Amino acid sequence: MQGKPSWALALGAALAWLPLAAQATPATDDEVERLVDQAFARYALPGMAVGVIQDGQVVHIATRGKLAIDGDRAVDADSLFKIASNTKAMTGAVLARLVQAGKLAWDDPVIKHLPQFAMHDAWVTGHMQVRDLLIHNSGLGLGAGDLMLWPEPNDFDRADIIAGLAHLKPVSSFRAGYAYDNLLYVVAGEVAAAAAGKPFNQLLREEIFVPLGMTRCQAGDWSPATVGNVAQPHYRSGGTHVVGRRDGDWEADFPSMAAGGVRCSLNDMLRWSQVLLDPSVVPGWLDATQRRALWTAHMPMPISQRLRDWDNSHFYAYGYGWRLSDMDGQWKVAHTGTLSGMYSSLALLPDSRNGVVILINGAGEAARTTLMQALLKRWTQPGAGLDVAHYADQLDAEAGQARAAGRSRPDTAAAKAVSGRYLPAAQGLYRDPWFGQVRLCPQQGQLQWQSEKSPRMQAQVKQLDGRLLLDWQQLGEDADAWLQLQPDAVGVWQMQLSAIDPDIDFSYDYPDLAFTRIADCP
Template sequence: MPCVTAFAASASTPTPPESRTYDHILDTVVARYHLPGIALGVIEHGKVIYVATRGETVAGSGQKITPRTLFEIASNSKAMTTALLGRLVDQGKLRWDDPVTKYLPDFQMYDPWVTRNMRVADLLTHSSGLPEGGGDLMLWPEPNSFTRADIIHGLRYIKPGYSFRSKYEYDNLLYVVAGEVAAAAGGAPYETLMHREVFQPLGLSRCQVGEWNRDTVGDVAAPHAREDGRNIPRQSGNPVIAAITSAPAGGIRCDLDDMLTWARNWLVPTPAQLKWLSAKQRRVLQSPHMLIPVSEQRRDWDDSHIMAYGYGWRMTDVDGTWTVWHTGTLSGMYSELMLLPDQKDGFVFLINGEADAARTVLGEALLKHFTRPDDTRDVTWYADAQQRADEQASKRAAAPDTSKAVPVAPAALAAWTGRYRDPWLGDLALCPSGDRVHFAVAKSPRLNGDVMRLGKRDLVHWSRHGMDPDAWLDFHPAQGGQPATLTMAKVDPLGDFSSDYEDLHFVRTGDCP
């Protein structure tokens, strides 16, 4: 049964029209996309007027999602990281135009000039020159043994994809660096600062970052994968949730109640909240700093003319209304926080399943309730349109059918087996294992699998079910006295950009043991 807590109404009280509207939108999306669980809250004119949940924390468990259920908010963590930095600016401990090397002397980018000129602000706008998702394999898949120091060191080896400050390409690593800047300026670890400077002052009592215990905290949603028409939970049996390197970019967990408190802090800040973060810094965080190309779909659906990135926030005009927002995406966890600052309206939802299309459709249907209330295009219309767009994209960049790939015997790959090293991902063993050849990255245990052959090409098929996408392996012979090398690419061209295999360059370092 749904949980609706925003209206203290008796059984005889008529259901408000807004509730019926939101119920219909929510239920249609849940049914269309078979979501395992979701929590949704809506703010109108600064007040929370609707809170509803559907589904279970773990599919089949019988434990219902509540407004107090913790979800991974993924990249919605970025706005909390920038708010922490804004606090430090207010306190005189940091300036946005300070060089990053003032706080992190070992910080280096590939280009020495960029290193010298990289400001704290440049860490936040996705315009550093890093290719889209560059270096994300040091963050995901989890768990892995990369530290924040490893990331700061590894950045110097990632070749730029474009010139500094010239365009927008989404990255995560520099938000990890931003968290370390905050730690250096604030004199405490990022996790300590987040609790002390953000969670506690705002009363975000359930939000978690750093190490914590799932059983002690309780009511925690597990991520799910969609397989063979079923929602399959992905949850470790260990109740201790370890601190993770990626926290400043996407590692915070919160419940719906706290996310609504967080949202209202931006829409209708109280005097105490304006002391917590000044009006000046609020404007800085939510002002356009880097333009983002506007997609054809946004122009068609939303009549959008401009899109930009602030510090941890995106912003777009939708049907003539200014919106400030962000999404969060992790394997099996999707979220969206949408603000319409001029009207003091907004919404937030948290999903514990694979929900790329569902998030787009739900977000659009909810947004139209505010920006174009007479819109005749309902959830089904948007869902059908999104499905057509996804199908067209798949046809344009179709992934090959890998079902006929066969394991490669060690003898067939003898010329290439051995130990390799990439300057930022580290050591790789490509060695015989029984009658197969196994690929294993030392610092990322889930990046392991058997080498397969499809036609005339080799690929690695990841051992862990649900890991994607698989990767092509392209071997290059030794020449000019230099050792053999190995490069990689996504088998599925539309695979997640965080699987940045294309940025890897392995050099052979020795034989297999």
């Protein structure tokens, strides 16, 4: 299939702009504070920053908690957070600026700018366009290859990521449907860099941060010690939040930058939102054609039952770095971000120039979901009294139903460490075509699993009810994996991983790993 499918053109034309719905005056600042307090307390968050925009103006800012739960510095509106996949909208905007400047076109073949780019299928390689990199239609599985991006930091670079794509087998036809990916956003950043002749972090500064006045945002190499006021990530352990990997004095450029590597403050993200809602804030920054391109429905997405029940949604689609939907008859443009102990959420109601930004430095998926929903409902369903508690109770009910249906993480507390003498024939060095080499070798009398290029992926091998599992030493228990070892037809040992938790973050891309034993333990 060449070019943009006809259904995408029709859907984009029909849904790019929805009619203005009747608006109501939002609740008072006291109610915003109450909703923020509800989320902060219910989920025992380490820190958060929330901003509300009405009619294009910032009308309320609320901050809670600390940069690090074991420290003294309070979160404020200038504190830096990882915005994670909210970076994707910035990557789309950089490309839009380059299209506007005539340095590339949305329908340029990717190989025009990156001749080394290759997918598993040669036809897809030749026909993938710049626009395809942004809309999750590649045919790859959900989160394919994400283990080259995180857990961070690791030793994969962008050349490794581009080379690894050729080894990732598609699970559907190119442009046939939606499956969220991150690797192709890394490719998109490299396309932008090649077209402009500048590193992507420089493009972010020149095309977005500087002209829009986002003075605290950081990308590429930077010094947290010099910049200061940086929120630290947190994970849940034993029912409470603990600080995860702390920033050092210097943070190196991460390969995932274009997919999710930017850090910004609440003030920065509110400024970003204002510019998107109102072109007159920074005249000429992005013309009407490119603004429309960013928020056009390029790829239909499945509508979940929750989206139907909560928002009365009738369409759901992906733009260039944005999710587009209808919420109680109003047009909604939004995205979320999740990365290494931080959560972000940004949602806009463009027709009324209203919006909300939420930044959290802990395990905050449910908190951002419930708080964003409650804050937006003040405009889309005023007077309904749908607060954080209402939505939190619904999420708890969903979780209970999942447990009753057997869709919950099994209890692995009784798992026992495996001796270093276990199954000696299977021990050794293994290699996967895109992830690289791992060790399955004895260490201090016990069998250990360790990645060569992703050092935080180090696990103790344990056994539970006759099954082997990997108990990660530096990752949350939600990431734990079953380990399968089996010789092939000629006696060469093969290794595969699968998730223990059925609701695991899809970026733990275990299904695409296929390890073959290549050598003995050193």
